Amino acid sequence: MTPLEVLSRRTIQAFRRAYGREPTTVAFAPGRVNLIGEHTDYNDGFAMPCALECGTLVALAPRDDHLIVAQAVDLGGEKCEFSVNTPIVPMPAGHWQNHLRGVAAGLLQFGLPVAGANLAISGDVPQGAGLSSSASLGVALGLGFTALAGEQTSDRRTLAQVAQWSEHHFVGCACGLMDQIASAFGQQDSALLLDCRALTVEPVYFPADASILIVQSGVVRELADSAYNERRAQCASAASHYEVSALRDLDPQLLEAKRFELDDKVYRRARHVVTENVRTVDAARAIAQGDLVALGNAMRASHHSLKNDFEVSVPAVDALVDCLNLVIGSEGGARMTGGGFGGCVVAALPIDKIETVERALGAFWQAKGMPPQLSIVARPSAGARLLSV
Known part of the structure; x- marks a missing residue:
């Protein structure tokens, strides 16, 4: 049985227990890992994520009233209930209901239908690992709600934008759109070169003889409570200084020519974004050519920039990256991924x-006196989709 089949069975069984009936709609949206292109999305730049096999599954059935009644399977069956016929308001910061309430409110904001429904929600994306469990949940909810209401929308960009709107207005994280786009548009065996301004996605076939390895650092991150929003504000300040609409429009020559009277920290934030955009386009070319050496060099340089210019890494992550890069050698590379x-x-x-x-990782954790952390060997997976009930 595949992980998705296990997740589907668990969620549907919980739905039956909670509501005494079968769901009529089942929606799945994957998590994602970003190979390169970090903190470029909200600067209208380039990123290269790919969807993963793990994700969030939402089972739904219609109600005869205007209530949304949902059960969080992974939180001991905790329930929530609210009406879509009255203004939908957020819960206190950090509450899981804000994802659900935010997507329902966002769909209405974007002119998409939301009707009364019973839901069961479950997922298998590791929490706090930077693999976009939040975006996975938002896209799965949007797809499920619209399908239940009979809106067979092919506009996955709108679903991604709804999920982003929810993050901004209900969850409290001023995220870009890369995570949601990756979840909505993922393609089997292909990374996605994402133009975050045009919202266009170019599949880039990942070499058949290569793998993606994802390793948890053991440091759980809280993106909405971190300095993410501060970094975003610093990028906006840099764009204003250089008189461009976004750092996407800033080239390396102009970056250096007009750095006078710019705070050094803000300058370094801008330098990361400018150089990361170049690295991402170069990495896409390397993947398409099956060149793991060039891809690895780009990934190593990306981590150095995230550590020193954008300052979003931490010592435990740096040590893990160094371990992996030492063992991999020139035939690839490692970097931090996610918001940091x-x-x-x-x-x-x-x-x-x-x-x-994997043997080197075992020795690494032993030397740290830590239990082995989760590692996932992956290939790019398919994006959000409806499943058979």
Whole structure:
């Protein structure tokens, strides 16, 4: 039985127990890992994520009234209830209901239908790991609600934008759109070169003899409570200084020519974004050519920039990245992934190096006096979709 089949069975069984009936709609949206292109999305730049096999599943059935009644399977069956016929308001910060309430409110804001429904929600994305459990939940909810209401929308961009709107207005995180786009548009065996301004997605086939390795650092991150929003404000300040609408429009020459009278910290934030956009486009070309050496060099340089210019890494993550890069050698590379301040490390490497790297990781955790942390060997997976009930 595949992980998705296990997740589907668990969620549907919980739905039956909670409501005494079968769901009529089942929606799934995956988490994502970002290979390169970090903190570029809200600067209208480039990113290269791919969808993962893990994700969030939502089972739904219609109600005869205007109530949304939902059960969080992974939180001991905790329930929530609210009406879509009255203004939907957030719960206190940090409450899981804000994701659900925010998507329902966002769909209405975007002119999409939301009707009364019973829901069961469950997922298998590791929490706090930087693999976009939040975006996965938002996209799955949007897809499920619209399908239940008979809106067979093919506009996945709108669903992604609804999920982002929910993050901004109900969850409290001023995130970009990369996570939601990756979850909505993921393609099997392909990374996605995402133009975050045009919202266009170009599939880039990931080499058949290569793997993606995702390793938890053991440091759980809280993105909405971190300095993420501060970094976003610093990027906006830099764009204003350079008189561009977004840092996407800033080239390396102008960056250096007009750095006078700019706070050094803000300058370094801008330098990361400018150089990361170049690295991401170069990495996409390397993947398309099956060049793991060039891809690895770009990933290593990305981590150095995130650590020193954007200052979103932490020592535990740096040590894990160094361990992986040492073992992988020139045939790939590793970097932090996600918003930062903990979470996961991602590596690209030949399949035949996986066992060697896993042995090195065992020794690494032993030397740290820590239990082995979760590691996932992955290939790019398909995006959000409706499943058979």
